Amino acid sequence: MKKLQGIYEHAAQMTAKGKVATYIPALATANPDAFAVSLVSMEDKIDFGECTQLFTLQSVVKVFSFMVAMNHHGIEEILRYVDVEPTGDSFDSIVRLESHNNKPFNPMINAGAITVASLLPGETMYEKVKSVTLFLEQIIGKKVHIDNEVYLSEYHAADYNRAIAYILQANGFLKSNVEEALQVYLQLCSISVNVEDLAKMALYFATNGEKSTATCSKEVIHIAKALMFTCGMYNASGKFAAFIGLPAKSGVSGAIIAVVKNGAIEHLQGPIGIGIYGPAIDQVGNSVAGIAFLTQLSKEFDLFCL
Numbered sequence: 001m002k003k004l005q006g007i008y009e010h011a012a013q014m015t016a017k018g019k020v021a022t023y024i025p026a027l028a029t030a031n032p033d034a035f036a037v038s039l040v041s042m043e044d045k046i047d048f049g050e051c052t053q054l055f056t057l058q059s060v061v062k063v064f065s066f067m068v069a070m071n072h073h074g075i076e077e078i079l080r081y082v083d084v085e086p087t088g089d090s091f092d093s094i095v096r097l098e099s100h101n102n103k104p105f106n107p108m109i110n111a112g113a114i115t116v117a118s119l120l121p122g123e124t125m126y127e128k129v130k131s132v133t134l135f136l137e138q139i140i141g142k143k144v145h146i147d148n149e150v151y152l153s154e155y156h157a158a159d160y161n162r163a164i165a166y167i168l169q170a171n172g173f174l175k176s177n178v179e180e181a182l183q184v185y186l187q188l189c190s191i192s193v194n195v196e197d198l199a200k201m202a203l204y205f206a207t208n209g210e211k212s213t214a215t216c217s218k219e220v221i222h223i224a225k226a227l228m229f230t231c232g233m234y235n236a237s238g239k240f241a242a243f244i245g246l247p248a249k250s251g252v253s254g255a256i257i258a259v260v261k262n263g264a265i266e267h268l269q270g271p272i273g274i275g276i277y278g279p280a281i282d283q284v285g286n287s288v289a290g291i292a293f294l295t296q297l298s299k300e301f302d303l304f305c306l
């Protein structure tokens with residue numbers, strides 16, 4: 001345990017180098033020094049820091065809503081609305097909505113995720129949100145709730161996302177109206193979890209969902225993992241793939257999931273899911289302590305997946 005403890009303690013010091021997100025007012029109240037990590041295998045788990053602390057998923061949810069939409073409509077249909085190509089731009093960038101036939105480049109950027117939100121199964125906003133929360137509840141094994149304060153806070157500061165949604169609608173990529181797509185998207189971003197929940201979400205990918213009641217085709221899980229590897233860490237995804245080498249997804253709340261298909265970390269063996277919460281983020285939007293932790297962890301325990 002000593003090596004892992006050392007990696008955690010070293011990374012915890014890095015929180016000072018980041019800042020909590022403030023563009024969503026409710027996120028600005030997070031404790032910048034918070035840093036919690038959970039690692040789970042099929043048999044065991046290791047936790048560091050305050051593991052019961054709740055926070056919102058933010059962009060981490062994008063992977064799961066994409067999977068629910070693909071499971072429902074089929075891969076080919078979803079690919080008509082959103083591509084699987086990295087952008088190298090920031091997650092909220094609007095510039096490429098005028099290239100590439102106006103199609104969102106991938107479901108990990110806001111444009112793609114808002115499109116996916118409009119495609120979720122269900123007639124109403126409530127049913128669309130429910131389709132994703134149910135999927136997550138099956139993966140985590142407990143009920144999840146939406147943090148209404150964070151949702152409303154972002155909803156009232158959502159000009160940028162609303163602008164993206166209007167462009168998408170004008171170009172024929174939304175299956176619902178702008179407000180509904182936006183509300184579904186923002187409610188999904190506001191799903192509240194702790195790091196152990198995140199670790200279980202990551203373990204789902206590590207095991208290809210094999211022992212879970214959350215059904216998803218293997219092909220969809222593969223696509224989701226490939227997207228995490230190529231686009232999961234915003235416009236730092238290339239560096240993350242090159243220097244850490246794990247499929248991962250982050251959110252501006254400071255959440256990260258990282259997937260170890262087959263590893264040995266202290267007494268954990270085989271598929272391992274990693275969940276991280278460190279709200280002090282860098283300029284790209286990734287948890288500074290989280291990146292520091294995963295960089296050293298991957299190196300010390302030889303986790304590079306390729």
Ligand SMILES: NC(=O)CC[C@H](N)C(=O)O
Pocket residue numbers: 057058059060091092110154161186189250251252253285
């Ligand atoms: N990168 C993120 O986590 C972004 C999610 C956030 N809800 C937004 O749309 O801006």
